[in-house]
Amino acid sequence: xxxxxxxxxxxxxxxxxxxxxxxxxxxxxxxxxxxxxxxxxxxxxxxxxxxxxxxxxxxxxxxxxxxxxxxxxxxxxxxxxxxxxxxxxxxxxxxxxxxxxxxxxxxxxxxxxxxxxxxxxxxxxxxxxxxxxxxxxxxxxxxxxxxxxxxxxxxxxxxxxxxxxxxxxxxxxxxxxxxxxxxxxxxxxxxxxxxxxxxxxxxxxxxxxxxxxxxxxxxxxxxxxxxxxxxxxxxxxxxxxxxxxxxxxxxxxxxxxxxxxxxxxxxxxxx
Ligand code: HPA
Numbered sequence: 390x391x392x393x394x395x396x397x398x399x400x401x402x403x404x405x406x407x408x409x410x411x412x413x414x415x416x417x418x419x420x421x422x423x424x425x426x427x428x429x430x431x432x433x434x435x436x437x438x439x440x441x442x443x444x445x446x447x448x449x450x451x452x453x454x455x456x457x458x459x460x461x462x463x464x465x466x467x468x469x470x471x472x473x474x475x476x477x478x479x480x481x482x483x484x485x486x487x488x489x490x491x492x493x494x495x496x497x498x499x500x501x502x503x504x505x506x507x508x509x510x511x512x513x514x515x516x517x518x519x520x521x522x523x524x525x526x527x528x529x530x531x532x533x534x535x536x537x538x539x540x541x542x543x544x545x546x547x548x549x550x551x552x553x554x555x556x557x558x559x560x561x562x563x564x565x566x567x568x569x570x571x572x573x574x575x576x577x578x579x580x581x582x583x584x585x586x587x588x589x590x591x592x593x594x595x596x597x598x599x600x601x602x603x604x605x606x607x608x609x610x611x612x613x614x615x616x617x618x619x620x621x622x623x624x625x626x627x628x629x630x631x632x633x634x635x636x637x638x639x640x641x642x643x644x645x646x647x648x649x650x651x652x653x654x655x656x657x658x659x660x
Contacts, residue, residue, distance in 0.1 A: 568593030
């Protein structure tokens, strides 16, 4: 299935109160952040032509548009994953639609398994680099719009926004790690052998999203900032197994800190 980006953008634009500057994508367990928006207008994914209706923790995916501290933002609660059977162009469609609306900055969040020792439950890692271990690219296929064919990925995540995030975290006296996120195809969680491999590769955290979106955003020249909320340790040995319920529960608790951080970044970033 493919999404007609122009048609989706037109439908969304008609429903939006202002032209958003920032797209904020909320990962599992982080949807509480949508409450931050002032004068919120809700747009269910079902109202956007071509979007599959996806369920996030039992709720349909939706956009919430409005302002955070005066800045017009578009919040996307819920995303499309390739493990749901969606083609990569569906996974990346919301980024292309945001670009078509004139959004210049994308903030991606996700829940991820911690691999690096210091990444404890509920901690937040700013993603400063990534590895695509999904073995396919959201950019494969005919060129779309203004996308670059061979985008440079030597700095996938915006350095200035990262420096600002570190500053905001210091001001909030909030610990903020930074590291490399590995995207795997999922949907099974990793085996212990896979976690050893990821560690050997240099991954600090592992998840099943974000990389396709960041890649397409870079190909469109958008600024990208991304955070992982560590919802669990990847493949614990000898302990209990891992469940999606646990991922959601930790997300709910840690989202308050991540909310404060993102809000501080939005307040202070240059347009
Ligand atoms: N592995 C992969 N994806 C995840 C995990 C994990 O441990 N936790 C949340 N998303």
